[in-house]
Amino acid sequence: MKRIRPSRWSGQLLQARCGAGIAAARQPFLLAARSQSTSSAAAHDSSSTTSTLIDSPPPSLPAPSFSRAAQSAKLAALHARLSLSKKIPLQTLARALVTPSADANPNFNNTNLAYLGSTIVNYHVLEYLVCKWPRLPMAILYEALRAYAGDASLQQVARRWGVESAAAPGEEVDPGLLQWKAGEEQLVNTRWGYVRSDKAPAWRRGLSSRVVLDNDFGDQVSSLEAEKPEYDTLQSEAFGSVVQAVIGAIYTHCGREEVKAFVKSHILSRELDPSTLFEFKLPTRELAMLCAREGFEAPVARLESETGRLSRTPVYVVGIYSGNEKLGEGAGPSLDVARRQASMASLKAWYLYSPGNKVRVPSDMMEEGAKPWKAPYIDIGEII
Amino acid sequence: MDLRSLIRPASQLLTPLRCLSAPRAVTAAVSLPLTSSRGHKTTARTKRALKISPHDSFLPSRTTEFPAADSIIYNPPASEASPAHTPFIFLPRNDPRRLAITRLRSTASNPTAYDSSQANGELPPEMRYKRRQPKYNLTKEHIEEMRRLRNEDPLTWSVQKLARKFECSTVFVQMAAPAPPEHLQWLKGKLERKMERWGPKKTAAREDRKRRAEMLYRGEL
Numbered sequence: 001m002k003r004i005r006p007s008r009w010s011g012q013l014l015q016a017r018c019g020a021g022i023a024a025a026r027q028p029f030l031l032a033a034r035s036q037s038t039s040s041a042a043a044h045d046s047s048s049t050t051s052t053l054i055d056s057p058p059p060s061l062p063a064p065s066f067s068r069a070a071q072s073a074k075l076a077a078l079h080a081r082l083s084l085s086k087k088i089p090l091q092t093l094a095r096a097l098v099t100p101s102a103d104a105n106p107n108f109n110n111t112n113l114a115y116l117g118s119t120i121v122n123y124h125v126l127e128y129l130v131c132k133w134p135r136l137p138m139a140i141l142y143e144a145l146r147a148y149a150g151d152a153s154l155q156q157v158a159r160r161w162g163v164e165s166a167a168a169p170g171e172e173v174d175p176g177l178l179q180w181k182a183g184e185e186q187l188v189n190t191r192w193g194y195v196r197s198d199k200a201p202a203w204r205r206g207l208s209s210r211v212v213l214d215n216d217f218g219d220q221v222s223s224l225e226a227e228k229p230e231y232d233t234l235q236s237e238a239f240g241s242v243v244q245a246v247i248g249a250i251y252t253h254c255g256r257e258e259v260k261a262f263v264k265s266h267i268l269s270r271e272l273d274p275s276t277l278f279e280f281k282l283p284t285r286e287l288a289m290l291c292a293r294e295g296f297e298a299p300v301a302r303l304e305s306e307t308g309r310l311s312r313t314p315v316y317v318v319g320i321y322s323g324n325e326k327l328g329e330g331a332g333p334s335l336d337v338a339r340r341q342a343s344m345a346s347l348k349a350w351y352l353y354s355p356g357n358k359v360r361v362p363s364d365m366m367e368e369g370a371k372p373w374k375a376p377y378i379d380i381g382e383i384i
Numbered sequence: 385m386d387l388r389s390l391i392r393p394a395s396q397l398l399t400p401l402r403c404l405s406a407p408r409a410v411t412a413a414v415s416l417p418l419t420s421s422r423g424h425k426t427t428a429r430t431k432r433a434l435k436i437s438p439h440d441s442f443l444p445s446r447t448t449e450f451p452a453a454d455s456i457i458y459n460p461p462a463s464e465a466s467p468a469h470t471p472f473i474f475l476p477r478n479d480p481r482r483l484a485i486t487r488l489r490s491t492a493s494n495p496t497a498y499d500s501s502q503a504n505g506e507l508p509p510e511m512r513y514k515r516r517q518p519k520y521n522l523t524k525e526h527i528e529e530m531r532r533l534r535n536e537d538p539l540t541w542s543v544q545k546l547a548r549k550f551e552c553s554t555v556f557v558q559m560a561a562p563a564p565p566e567h568l569q570w571l572k573g574k575l576e577r578k579m580e581r582w583g584p585k586k587t588a589a590r591e592d593r594k595r596r597a598e599m600l601y602r603g604e605l
Contacts, residue, residue, distance in 0.1 A: 275467050275603070279602045280601045288516065300510055301510070301511045301513065302507055303509055303511050305508075318511065319508060321507060324507065325472055325473045327473075327474070328467075329465045336513070337600060339511065340600060344601070344603065345464075345465060345467060346471075349469065349470055352467045352468060353470045353474060353475070353476070355479070377476055377479075
């Protein structure tokens with residue numbers, strides 16, 4: 001079996017203009033007389049372009065030209081700050097900063113790189129979450145994924161990298177600034193996911209169906225025109241796409257191992273406490289059903305200690321036991337609240353089981369000389 | 385000690401003199417004594433009263449002979465139990481922690497128990513609360529009878545009454561013998577009329593209670 005060596009591709013893939021002719025057929029109105037190009041593919045008709053240049057001044061570009069990327073101090077600083085490999089040219093980094101809201105042409109904006117990056121980020125985060133907390137319910141898993149790889153979190157990452165947005169995108173702007181604007185309708189669809197069929201709108205949108213349908217975070221993708229998103233949403237999408245595009249660029253130019261290390265150090269290194277994501281409905285009943293399913297004795301609440309029963313602010317400490325084994329403990333100002341707290345603590349203890357802090361994930365096996373794979377713990381599923 | 389015992393009589397002598405010299409200016413200051421009124425006797429007594437021997441868990445283990453080579457003092461501060469600590473029975477079969485705890489428990493003392501009383505097999509007292517106690521005492525005829533009564537006269541044969549008669553839970557009555565829809569509609573209307581009569585305080589209190597319950601389930605309380 002041959003190993004794919006993306007590092008050897010970088011020369012070809014850098015020339016994103018290769019397929020420009022194909023894209024032009026798809027979007028002719030956007031590609032009208034773009035003289036901005038660094039690729040050899042478009043070089044053969046440079047004589048005709050220069051002739052038009054002499055006749056009339058070219059229309060101003062929607063985003064800064066890539067030829068100015070090498071002169072930008074901001075881009076060089078960002079490249080150095082992220083300790084990116086020398087294989088990644090500044091032009092690619094400049095392209096990662098052009099969002100589709102500034103330049104709708106997919107040959108010049110970061111859409112494709114961002115899509116590639118988002119698949120890589122979501123894959124690495126999801127495999128880590130599934131191996132680290134194998135019993136997380138689906139809803140919590142989606143939220144945990146969003147907490148690591150959602151647009152709002154990626155925006156924070158981009159801000160920490162020092163990415164700043166330009167006041168308005170344009171040709172004269174420094175290419176080291178994020179080219180983004182809100183308000184205009186999105187010319188290019190930047191959302192990816194499986195659209196549900198419109199034939200059965202009354203069908204229940206269950207959680208397990210979201211594994212296949214909808215997008216990576218379990219959100220519905222509608223083919224219809226949605227209502228106009230808010231400014232903050234658009235902004236976090238734009239900043240998030242920068243992070244995704246940079247990760248996509250690292251994968252394209254440097255390969256799998258580098259991108260995994262980058263995701264690990266920039267995204268998986270962020271701390272998330274999944275116990276804060278839970279919202280229960282009937283914790284006592286859920287715990288009883290868990291014990292019945294697993295064959296444990298029925299849970300019994302026992303009063304461990306109390307203080308100030310006749311005062312205004314009593315505190316009760318309740319423990320939940322199954323037989324002689326203690327499942328959890330909770331404190332509260334009334335017996336009922338304390339019992340419910342204890343049930344929730346026990347349920348969290350079940351859901352947040354972790355095999356350890358150093359879990360192996362499937363992508364570890366792709367390293368050379370990896371130890372033989374040991375199957376991770378796989379849970380049988382949710383309780384109710 | 386000696387100095388203080390000297391100062392106090394001296395200051396007591398001084399106070400009337402100062403009162404005479406400045407009768408109006410510093411009345412507030414005069415009322416405060418120069419030295420604190422607590423003498424050495426009360427200090428010592430308080431100290432003695434507050435002197436509590438440390439809890440056993442702070443002391444080195446006495447199970448071995450006295451100067452033990454090394455002993456671990458484990459006394460964590462009182463805090464909420466973290467859900468990151470998986471209880472023993474929640475650990476999967478092949479988890480190494482499970483094997484380790486099983487091995488520890490097979491020895492004489494049980495170090496995994498939370499305190500000494502638990503190790504002896506004594507558990508804290510059970511709480512009294514409503515919980516499922518299945519009896520499985522009803523047959524098909526019982527349920528038909530229950531349905532007949534509920535359909536004939538849902539006012540007399542309320543859920544509570546049927547549950548008491550057939551010795552089952554109210555939830556079971558609601559599932560097995562639901563009331564006719566017009567009766568449910570009437571009950572709903574009755575409740576709505578009752579809720580309309582509630583004043584602003586009662587309505588707000590109900591809403592707050594609901595919100596508090598939601599916060600509790602989200603873990604924000």
